Amino acid sequence: MKKDIPENIVEDVAVSVVLMGETPEVMNWTVYLINMKNEKLENVLISSKGYGEKDGKMVKTSVLRHSLGDLAPKSFAGVEAIDPQVFGLTNEYWLSYYINGVIYDKKFIFLPESIVDENLIRIPLVDKPGVMIR
Template identity: 40%
Template sequence: MNKDISPPAVTGVGVAVVPRQDTDEALWDIYLINLRDTPLENILITSQGYGSVDGVDKTTTILRHFHQTLPSREAIMIEPIQSSLFAISNEYWVSFNDGEHMLDKRYVFAPGTISEDTLVDLPVLDRPGVIQQ
């Protein structure tokens, strides 16, 4: 019976990694961006890093974030991230209500995909960063 249920695909929602401006530290920030014409409601985000660095398995703590709403065409900061974690996969699982449906999508930044060389102009934030949609 589960095969007969097909929830709508998540579109118009992105997770972006943005370098901090005006700082000497190697810190970046993770943002949730709503590119939709409707707000996101009851947003739950889990984040975790995992992978191998120099042959040693590395896993970060699972963090959970909740936001009541994210208006249309706006962004919210989820958490900071150190550039040393770009050598492992960084996963953000985003769930939210869309009318009567609860939608979710997994965004994974693979090792090496976040760097100064991969920056693009981000919508809504009007800053350079790396985005998964």
């Protein structure tokens, strides 16, 4: 039965944590979904959560669910603001969407301490510094 389930591979779609701006007191970060495809993503849903160890204790954040609707080709959409205090946790984003009635889903995981200055790149389409997972 498992062999009858099609393996729909997610390609040319990314989740990124983007530095939107900074002041001497604070850095503002936002999570974006980036559609690098030439096709529209339909009925986009994303759930997010953080988990891991902080100060010697196991910590879990609330699970947040986001409905983004449709996402045009070669575009991006903001998912949520993210606090730098959770960068030391594993931050997980579970994406699902449809293309022509076929469902696709993928889990994007930012490991603890992966959102650091050394890993910043220029994020495509958004054109700001950030960390991206494809």
